[in-house]
Amino acid sequence: MRLLSPQLGEGFLFNSNKYPEAPKKAAFASLNYPKEDMMAENEKYEESKLYRVRHSAAHVMAQAVLEKFPKGKVAIGPPIEDGFYYDFDLPRPLTPEDLEEIEARMREIIKNDSPFVREEVSADQAREIFADQPYKLELIDGLEKGGEDEHGNPTDEAQIITIYKDDQFVDLCRGPHVESTGKINPKAIKLMNVAGAYWRGDEKKPMLQRIYGTAWLTPQDLKQYLWRLEEAKKRDHRKLGRELDLFSISDEVGAGLILWHPKGAMVRHIAERFWEDEHLAHGYDFVYTPHIGKAQLWETSGHLGFYAENMYSPIEIDNQKYYLKPMNCPFHIEIYKSDIRSYRDLPLRYAEKGTVYRYERSGVMHGLMRVRGFTQDDAHHFCAPSQMPAEIDFVLSFSLHILRSFGFQEIKAYLSTRPEKSVGDPKQWEDAEEALEAALKRSGLPYDVDEGGGAFYGPKIDLKIKDALGREWQLSTIQFDFNEPERFDMTYIDEDGQPHRPYMIHRALMGSIERFFGILIEHYGGAFPVWLSPVQVKIIPIADRHNDFAFEVADELKKAGLRAEVDDRSDRMNAKIRDAEKAKVPYMLIVGDREMEEKQIDVRRRSRERLGAMDVAAFKALALEDVANKVEG
RNA sequence: GCCAACGUAGCUCAGCGGUAGAGCAGACGCUUCGUAAGCGCCAGGUCGAGGGUUCAAAUCCCUCCGUUGGCUCCA
Numbered sequence: 001m002r003l004l005s006p007q008l009g010e011g012f013l014f015n016s017n018k019y020p021e022a023p024k025k026a027a028f029a030s031l032n033y034p035k036e037d038m039m040a041e042n043e044k045y046e047e048s049k050l051y052r053v054r055h056s057a058a059h060v061m062a063q064a065v066l067e068k069f070p071k072g073k074v075a076i077g078p079p080i081e082d083g084f085y086y087d088f089d090l091p092r093p094l095t096p097e098d099l100e101e102i103e104a105r106m107r108e109i110i111k112n113d114s115p116f117v118r119e120e121v122s123a124d125q126a127r128e129i130f131a132d133q134p135y136k137l138e139l140i141d142g143l144e145k146g147g148e149d150e151h152g153n154p155t156d157e158a159q160i161i162t163i164y165k166d167d168q169f170v171d172l173c174r175g176p177h178v179e180s181t182g183k184i185n186p187k188a189i190k191l192m193n194v195a196g197a198y199w200r201g202d203e204k205k206p207m208l209q210r211i212y213g214t215a216w217l218t219p220q221d222l223k224q225y226l227w228r229l230e231e232a233k234k235r236d237h238r239k240l241g242r243e244l245d246l247f248s249i250s251d252e253v254g255a256g257l258i259l260w261h262p263k264g265a266m267v268r269h270i271a272e273r274f275w276e277d278e279h280l281a282h283g284y285d286f287v288y289t290p291h292i293g294k295a296q297l298w299e300t301s302g303h304l305g306f307y308a309e310n311m312y313s314p315i316e317i318d319n320q321k322y323y324l325k326p327m328n329c330p331f332h333i334e335i336y337k338s339d340i341r342s343y344r345d346l347p348l349r350y351a352e353k354g355t356v357y358r359y360e361r362s363g364v365m366h367g368l369m370r371v372r373g374f375t376q377d378d379a380h381h382f383c384a385p386s387q388m389p390a391e392i393d394f395v396l397s398f399s400l401h402i403l404r405s406f407g408f409q410e411i412k413a414y415l416s417t418r419p420e421k422s423v424g425d426p427k428q429w430e431d432a433e434e435a436l437e438a439a440l441k442r443s444g445l446p447y448d449v450d451e452g453g454g455a456f457y458g459p460k461i462d463l464k465i466k467d468a469l470g471r472e473w474q475l476s477t478i479q480f481d482f483n484e485p486e487r488f489d490m491t492y493i494d495e496d497g498q499p500h501r502p503y504m505i506h507r508a509l510m511g512s513i514e515r516f517f518g519i520l521i522e523h524y525g526g527a528f529p530v531w532l533s534p535v536q537v538k539i540i541p542i543a544d545r546h547n548d549f550a551f552e553v554a555d556e557l558k559k560a561g562l563r564a565e566v567d568d569r570s571d572r573m574n575a576k577i578r579d580a581e582k583a584k585v586p587y588m589l590i591v592g593d594r595e596m597e598e599k600q601i602d603v604r605r606r607s608r609e610r611l612g613a614m615d616v617a618a619f620k621a622l623a624l625e626d627v628a629n630k631v632e633g
Numbered sequence: 634g635c636c637a638a639c640g641u642a643g644c645u646c647a648g649c650g651g652u653a654g655a656g657c658a659g660a661c662g663c664u665u666c667g668u669a670a671g672c673g674c675c676a677g678g679u680c681g682a683g684g685g686u687u688c689a690a691a692u693c694c695c696u697c698c699g700u701u702g703g704c705u706c707c708a
Contacts, residue, residue, distance in 0.1 A: 095639060195703030196636025207636050209702070244642075251681085251699060310707085356708095361634050362699090364706065374708070474708075512708045543665040570665070578669035591662050592667060604668060 049178070050217060052080035056085045056116060056166075056177045057106070057184050057215040061191070063169035064105035065211070068098070074171070075135040075199060075208055082122050082225060083214035086188060087197055088381045089135070094209055099191045105191065113182030114167040118175055123336070126161050135199065137295050187219040232469055237521035238367040244526050244583060246534075247368065247517075254526065256365040258514050266534035266563070268517060272353060272441055274405065275377060275510075276529075282330040282398055284351040284379060289331035291355065300487055304485040310358045311353030326541070328354035329481075329506060332380040333488045341492040346502065347383035347391050354378045368518030375513040381505040382485075384492065385428075388503050389435040392478070395507055396439045398474045399463060402509045406520065407529060407632060408465035412472070416453035416460050423457055424482025426483040432480045432503075433459045458627045474515065477596075479506045527584040527606060530626040530633055536625065537564035538580040539601070542592035549596045553589065553616055561571035562627075586633055588622060605633060 018103070045051055058077035066072055069090050077086030121129070123144040130136035143159040144525075164173045166181055168338040178184065192212040199205040216222045241247045246264030253259065269508045279286070295314060298304045303311065307326060314321035325331070332350045341348070355375045364370055383391045403411055415436055418429045437457055440447045445592060447461075454460055458480030462470045481504045484490075491499035510516035520528070530536055539556055541550040550566045557564040567576045573590065595613060603611040603619055610624075626633055 096638090114692070168685050193702060194637065197704045198635075200703070203635065207704080209636075212703080358708085363634065363636095363704085365700095370707075376708075477708080508708075510708095515708055540668090541665095542667060545665080571664095572664090572671060573668070574666085575670055576668095581669055588668080590668065594667085602668080608669085610668070631635070 002431065032569065044208050044347065050215075051079050051384050052083040052176050052178045053174075053184055054215045055175070056181065057166065057189055057213060058084040059166060059169055059171055059213060060106045060109045060181055060184065061102060061172070061213055062088075062171065063109060063167060064102045066169070068102065074562075077171075081211060083192065085197075085212045085599060087199070087208040087210045089199075089208050090204065092479055094211065095142060096192045099194065099211065103189070103191045106191075109167050110181045110186045110189075111181050112182050113169055113406040115180040116175075116177040117165045117547075118177075118198050119160050119165065121163055123161055126163065129163065129170060130172060134167050139172060168378045184215065185218060186224045188216040189224060189318050190377065191422050206306065228257065228469070232522075235367075235469070235522045235525045236367075237518040240521050240526040241367070241518075242295055244521075246521065247371045254372070255362065256370070258371055258373070263534040264517065267520070267528060268513065271406070271510075271517075271520075272513075272534050275353075275402070276446075278398075278402060278405075279379075281398055282394075283347075284349040287335055287350045287352050289328060289335075289354060290325075290354060291357075292322040292324055293330060295323060297330050297334075297514060298323050301327075301333075301484060302487055303327065303330075312357060312359055324357040325354070326356050326358045326379045327379055328356065328376065328480070328490075329484060332378075332453065333484060333490060333504075336382055336490060337488060341382075341502070342502075343384050343492055343494045346621070347381055347387050349381050351377075351379035360532050368514045368521075369516055371512075374515065377510045377513060377516075378506070378508050381507070382490070382492075382507075384494070384500070384501045385431070385503055389438065391503075391505065392435045392439045393442065395478055396443055396506065398463065399444070399478065399507070399509050400443065400620055403463065403465060404629060405474060407523065407630070408467075408475075411445060412448035412464050412466075413438060413440055413443075414450055414462045415447055416450045416451075416455075416462070418454055418458060419452045420458060421456050422454070422482075423486070428482055428503075429459060432482075434474065436461050436478075437479075455479065457481050465519075467519060468525070468595060469522070473519050475511045475519070477507065477511065480504070481506055524632070527586075527624075529555035529630055530586045530623065533584070533586050533630075535565055535585050536562050536627075537577075537587045537589060538566060538583075538585040539566045539589045539591065540573055540576045540580065541568060542590065544568075546591045546596060547594075550589075550591050553591065553601055556616055557620060557623075560624060562620070562623055577604070581608075586626075589619065 008431065027339065055078065058079065062074050065086070065088055066074065069088075071091060072207065073089035075087035075089065077084065123140055126140045126143075127137060130140065140161065143161050154379050162174060163170055164175055164177055166177075175467045190213065192214055195210050195212065196207050199208055214222065216225060241264070244263060245261050246267070247261055248259045249255070250259060292315060295304065298311075301480060305325075311326050312324045312582075314323050316322075317487055326589070331354075335350060336348065351373050355373065357373045357598040360370060360372050365372070380472070381391055381395065400411060404605070415433070416434050418426075422429065437449075440461065445463075460477060460479035462478075463476035464473050464474045466472055485501050492500055492502050494500045504567070520532075528534075537554075539550045541547045547566065547568045550568065554564045554566050569576065572591075577588060577590075584606055586606055588604040588606070590604060591601055595601050598613065600615055601619060602613045602614045603613065614622075
């Protein structure tokens with residue numbers, strides 16, 4: 001179905017199923033549009049009018065809330081992506097009705113068109129103004145002390161304390177704001193929901209009530225944003241997972257544990273088969289390792305020291321404690337250590353789709369995206385230091401090849417460097433970081449550097465993709481490890497006949513296969529590319545007398561490796577087409593009297609495009625070409 | 634784990650103190666049909682679990698489990 005997004009006008013047609021003839025870029029742009037279109041090119045969000053509008057809307061909302069709850073305490077209220085929020089400490093939980101009331105009051109305040117007035121004050125003046133606002137007082141202390149901004153984050157500069165007044169409200173705030181409340185378009189704001197949030201994000205501190213709102217420059221923009229939310233809801237992998245019968249999660253089995261249904265398992269199987277072929281073609285060896293390992297192993301690896309809170313309780317077997325594995329690396333290392341390694345053996349690349357179990361707190365599970373048991377497409381590279389730059393180059397380009405094959409074209413890299421606390425020789429760190437950055441430069445990928453953002457055991461590159469809705473997801477990670485080779489005393493014998501320490505790289509491309517599947521579902525809205533579709537062809541006989549011929553066609557297609565099914569129910573053709581469309585089967589082949597007569601089939605795509613009658617051989621060639629080229633039809 | 638909302642048929646939802654309802658899906662029967670829903674009939678629920686209030690609880694209260702939106706954490 002073609003959806004016309006509201007208020008978009010020419011050039012912003014969005015096709016809900018992302019069919020091949022749909023202009024892909026336009027589809028992306030329409031979903032993606034907000035920041036890009038709302039702001040002048042290269043303008044920073046923080047300096048945009050939109051940012052000021054949202055910040056100002058937060059103040060207006062705070063006033064409305066305080067009017068309703070005069071004893072309420074306010075915390076902070078910044079603009080965020082797509083809107084703003086404000087945290088409150090209130091005598092009772094807010095209800096949806098409260099939000100409506102607050103929103104209505106906001107519109108009145110906006111109508112007053114009262115100016116935002118900035119004032120610089122001393123810390124003591126500020127304390128007087130906010131005498132009954134404990135959270136503000138805490139912020140003022142931080143500002144006065146310096147080294148902390150209004151969010152409590154460290155800063156270099158001493159802070160000037162400023163307040164902003166508008167209408168009946170005054171807030172401790174750095175600004176900036178719009179000139180007056182009237183600059184906020186009352187028809188372009190909406191309060192979205194209430195959620196709990198810890199004061200300063202610290203779970204030991206009080207839980208506040210956070211009201212999320214959205215604000216835009218025009219009502220059209222708001223409408224567009226709400227439409228985008230709707231679209232995301234339609235593509236929600238949990239909803240599609242049920243509708244397309246891909247997977248489920250059973251209370252009986254347990255939260256965060258995924259059951260892959262035949263259709264979902266087929267997609268996974270195809271994806272894994274591709275993954276396997278590519279790995280074998282690129283110098284990897286496959287390994288298989290068990291799900292549990294002795295406590296001593298996890299002591300040696302350090303997991304019981306630094307990862308214990310994510311691990312499940314031990315299982316006791318013959319007076320020995322065993323742990324369910326949260327990672328695969330110790331096993332791969334043991335395989336490495338099972339023999340003496342020569343520099344001639346290196347690099348070694350051990351790959352395994354290893355299923356790991358990690359404890360997740362009960363409130364954080366989310367469909368396939370956040371689970372307690374998942375399979376990593378893991379691999380560990382072991383190489384001599386001299387081989388390291390080439391190895392990085394290889395693994396980065398291999399990662400990109402895999403991601404692009406699944407239809408993710410927009411990829412961004414994040415390089416994380418040495419944190420303050422780290423293990424390993426600084427020279428090694430430098431070499432590794434240099435190699436990572438050089439490889440990034442050669443790849444031509446856009447990348448950001450997160451100084452000090454690496455793990456204590458090594459620097460890393462993370463790859464994030466943008467999906468069809470413009471949302472970023474981290475998939476791949478390529479991590480150096482200076483820790484485990486040391487802990488396990490890994491060595492190889494170099495040309496000099498002496499043992500040397502190898503370099504070790506962990507990498508996962510899809511990351512978690514469960515999560516990757518979830519992202520694929522949402523990216524494609526359930527309409528997988530032909531090569532991944534669990535059912536690629538549905539053959540639809542018009543009447544019972546066409547069934548035999550339909551099965552003949554199916555057999556021929558199956559022999560060619562295509563996944564074809566016949567819908568031989570006694571329903572009308574229209575109903576069969578509808579069901580096949582809903583199942584997002586890429587091709588429907590209609591067979592009736594005419595086709596049987598001519599030994600042909602009538603081809604229809606899920607995009608509703610009709611390719612017309614053709615020979616089975618012609619269709620087979622066409623479909624196989626789509627599979628080979630991984631087209632998204 | 635924390636805050637809030639929500640758990641009624643396989644799915645989506647109505648009912649919100651007086652003996653459980655719809656649509657879709659399913660079974661069966663009729664229909665054999667040209668590019669997104671043919672018709673009829675049947676079956677299906679200890680209303681998430683446990684406790685309490687009441688003459689009476691899906692409905693009100695408490696506890697637990699789960700889900701959703703956030704917080705924190707993270708693949």
